[in-house]
Amino acid sequence: xxxxxxxDTTICTGCKSCQVACKQWNGLSAEPAxxxxxxxxxxxxxxNFTGDSYDNTGSLSATDWRHVRFVEQIDEPRTQKRWLxxxxxxxxxxxxxxxxxxxxxxxxxxxxxxxxxQQDTCIGCKFxxxxxxxxxxxxxxxxxxxxxxxxxNDRIHNGLGTACAKACPTGSIRxxxxxxxxxRADARVAQLKSKGEKAQVYGYDEADGLNVFYxxxxxxxxxxxxxHPIVPQRRLVLCSLVTILTALGIxxxxxxxxxxxxxxxxxxxxxxx
Amino acid sequence: MSPEIIQAPEWAWYYIAIYxxxxxxxxxxxxxxxxxxxxxxxxxxxxxxxxxxxxFPLLTLVPIPLIADLGRPERFWHLFVYNQAGYPYLNLQSxxxxxxxxxxxxxxxxxxxxxxxxxxxxxxxFPLFSRYYNRIPRKLYAVIGSLAGFFIxxxxxxxxxxxxxxxxxxxxxxxxxxxxxxxxxTGAAAISLFLIWRxxxxxxxxxxxxxxxxxxxxAELVLLAALLVMAGRTAAPLVSLPFIVMFxxxxxxxxxxxxxxxxxxxxAERFGAxxxxxxxxxxxxxGLLLRISLLQAGQL
Numbered sequence: 001x002x003x004x005x006x007x008d009t010t011i012c013t014g015c016k017s018c019q020v021a022c023k024q025w026n027g028l029s030a031e032p033a034x035x036x037x038x039x040x041x042x043x044x045x046x047x048n049f050t051g052d053s054y055d056n057t058g059s060l061s062a063t064d065w066r067h068v069r070f071v072e073q074i075d076e077p078r079t080q081k082r083w084l085x086x087x088x089x090x091x092x093x094x095x096x097x098x099x100x101x102x103x104x105x106x107x108x109x110x111x112x113x114x115x116x117x118q119q120d121t122c123i124g125c126k127f128x129x130x131x132x133x134x135x136x137x138x139x140x141x142x143x144x145x146x147x148x149x150x151x152x153n154d155r156i157h158n159g160l161g162t163a164c165a166k167a168c169p170t171g172s173i174r175x176x177x178x179x180x181x182x183x184r185a186d187a188r189v190a191q192l193k194s195k196g197e198k199a200q201v202y203g204y205d206e207a208d209g210l211n212v213f214y215x216x217x218x219x220x221x222x223x224x225x226x227x228h229p230i231v232p233q234r235r236l237v238l239c240s241l242v243t244i245l246t247a248l249g250i251x252x253x254x255x256x257x258x259x260x261x262x263x264x265x266x267x268x269x270x271x272x273x
Numbered sequence: 274m275s276p277e278i279i280q281a282p283e284w285a286w287y288y289i290a291i292y293x294x295x296x297x298x299x300x301x302x303x304x305x306x307x308x309x310x311x312x313x314x315x316x317x318x319x320x321x322x323x324x325x326x327x328x329f330p331l332l333t334l335v336p337i338p339l340i341a342d343l344g345r346p347e348r349f350w351h352l353f354v355y356n357q358a359g360y361p362y363l364n365l366q367s368x369x370x371x372x373x374x375x376x377x378x379x380x381x382x383x384x385x386x387x388x389x390x391x392x393x394x395x396x397x398x399f400p401l402f403s404r405y406y407n408r409i410p411r412k413l414y415a416v417i418g419s420l421a422g423f424f425i426x427x428x429x430x431x432x433x434x435x436x437x438x439x440x441x442x443x444x445x446x447x448x449x450x451x452x453x454x455x456x457x458x459t460g461a462a463a464i465s466l467f468l469i470w471r472x473x474x475x476x477x478x479x480x481x482x483x484x485x486x487x488x489x490x491x492a493e494l495v496l497l498a499a500l501l502v503m504a505g506r507t508a509a510p511l512v513s514l515p516f517i518v519m520f521x522x523x524x525x526x527x528x529x530x531x532x533x534x535x536x537x538x539x540x541a542e543r544f545g546a547x548x549x550x551x552x553x554x555x556x557x558x559x560g561l562l563l564r565i566s567l568l569q570a571g572q573l
Contacts, residue, residue: 059278097437100364100367101366101369102367102370103367103373104348104351105357106351118357120356121351121355121357123344123346123349123351123352124343124344124345124348125342125343125344125352125369126282126283127369127436129281130281130437130441130571131435131436132279132280133279134278134279135278135279135437137280139282140344143344144344145344225278226279229437230442232436232442233366233435235434235442235445236435238446239430239431239445239446240431242449242450243427243446243449243453246454247426247453249492250304250423250454250457250492251423253485253489254304254308254309254485255308255312257481257482257485258308258309258312258313258481259313
């Protein structure tokens with residue numbers, strides 16, 4: 001039975017205890033500052049520290065396996081505002097792009113359904129990084145390998161929940177059986193809808209179902225999630241077919257070009273054959 | 274916050290784009306040569322001989338950039354053997370995994386063809402090898418090698434297409450096709466340069482190679498246009514500065530259009546040796562800049 005997490009973003013307060021718990025349990029170092037130029041700013045800016053938001057890292061990375069996204073929605077006359085939070089991590093997709101892409105079997109799914117990068121097998125080819133439709137898995141310069149959330153593989157195989165769920169003070173992050181969590185999510189959506197909120201669950205159908213799924217009260221894009229994520233390997237058959245057809249075309253062109261000699265050769269050629 | 278959250282692999286262009294180009298050229302040359310070997314009359318074989326002399330030496334360069342770009346280069350063998358259990362590993366869903374294995378097969382075929390030609394040209398002699406020397410194994414590895422060659426030329430494009438990066442995803446499924454065609458074109462140019470160097474660039478065979486290359490380069494232009502239409506807004510990096518010079522000038526104008534114009538013109542009138550040499554070099558440079566542009570445009 002797959003284990004997973006349900007993130008009810010409506011009761012997240014943005015306290016970031018999950019970020020801290022994740023770093024502590026997994027022994028992740030601080031994010032190194034990467035400075036770069038921002039258009040319109042004359043001085044270099046550390047682009048992985050936002051500086052203009054309570055959202056401090058801006059994205060997931062090889063050392064930030066959990067990231068609390070702060071969405072500040074302010075209307076035009078600046079009278080109404082709404083703050084949305086969403087604690088993001090690896091979704092442990094049922095059809096995982098990173099796992100499909102891995103050429104070394106370093107990325108594996110365990111019996112509990114979580115997707116884990118085996119650090120002693122990964123060669124750091126970086127193919128999994130663009131293969132993740134959520135931009136989760138990242139390359140670590142420190143270890144030379146790909147790294148991401150393991151769903152606290154060591155904890156969950158010893159009967160504990162994930163560190164982030166344990167630390168969450170509001171119950172926004174729930175760890176458990178995916179089937180149970182879905183029931184809880186459906187109940188919560190029904191409750192919110194009865195109050196007139198436009199709540200929706202994100203992660204039932206995406207990538208054949210996400211083991212870590214979310215309750216959103218706005219579009220997925222607002223929370224920094226793709227609206228229609230596509231597992232990239234689903235294009236493989238079509239790409240291969242088109243490439244094979246082209247190869248056949250080139251082969252035919254070569255064949256015609258080099259066959260010409262048979263027609264073009266002088267009489268002796270025919271006598272010989 | 275930008276919805277385009279998909280991370281770039283940050284493959285170094287000086288490793289990976291150069292690998293794409295070298296492997297594409299080697300594979301292109303090899304499958305052109307083997308096509309002549311398999312379907313030609315067998316009396317003239319300058320092109321297939323040149324192809325065999327080009328393919329393997331170029332391939333010897335390939336492991337260096339591929340391994341150097343890994344985060345843990347010393348573990349490159351994990352591509353072939355699952356290190357936790359020790360059995361060979363192949364992931365059919367991963368172009369990188371299949372590509373590694375086919376690269377191995379292709380290298381073996383290219384090496385055998387290379388040795389074969391060295392023996393046939395009496396540059397080296399293995400008494401045993403020479404005694405049993407005949408055309409049957411040559412055709413055997415020509416068949417396997419040409420299939421592997423087509424694969425090597427094309428899979429790099431498929432590999433880019435089956436990622437979630439916007440530009441690479443939007444150009445699906447044409448990148449593999451474009452890379453095969455470009456590989457054929459740069460392979461033909463490499464063969465022609467080799468023949469010029471050996472002073473054997475005359476006769477019907479070379480004309481047939483030129484005719485083939487004209488078809489291929491027209492196909493390349495068509496595919497490139499289709500690819501850019503499909504890419505739409507995701508191709509935005511291609512109209513920013515380094516790419517305007519690299520892609521539009523280097524690849525499209527000087528790498529394809531000018532050499533193609535030159536090839537079509539040179540059917541009617543003869544040019545001197547220097548422009549001929551130069552236009553092959555332009556084709557090769559254009560092929561290299563094409564790989565760099567398409568790799569980097571997907572990573573920006």
